[in-house]
Amino acid sequence: MSEIVGIQHLDFQAGDRIFEQGARGEAAYMVVSGRVEITIAPKQGPAKSLGYLTKGKVFGELSMFDGYEHMATAVAREPTRVTAMGLEHFQMLVDNMDPVMKAIVMQMVKRSRQTAGNPPM
Helix, strand or coil: CCCCCCEEEEEECCCCEEECCCCECCEEEEEEECCEEEEECCCCCCCEEEEEECCCCEECCHHHHHCCECCCEEEECCCEEEEEEEHHHHHHHHHCCCHHHHHHHHHHHHHHHHHCCCCCC
């Protein structure tokens, strides 16, 4: 996929990978229509489904905040349209956040990764 600049609408067919576990985050996504499955592949054993996201659900955002790799893979399970916000635009908004709110959000991101068993290095 090419670099996402600003805010874009992207279309995926069933089976298309939106992003891979371990890849660098390049965008945060919101489902406009369709269905996205989030899966995680442990070091050993088969991939495990974490669930499905439908209209209005956001994904891929953690790596946008902290710069670490995606903890899971996102796959369109039917024709799907998402709104994607590119990294540069996302960072501009984060940089302009109130410092206290930014600290709270960053702590939430860190705790989310720790809870998932994938803390940042």
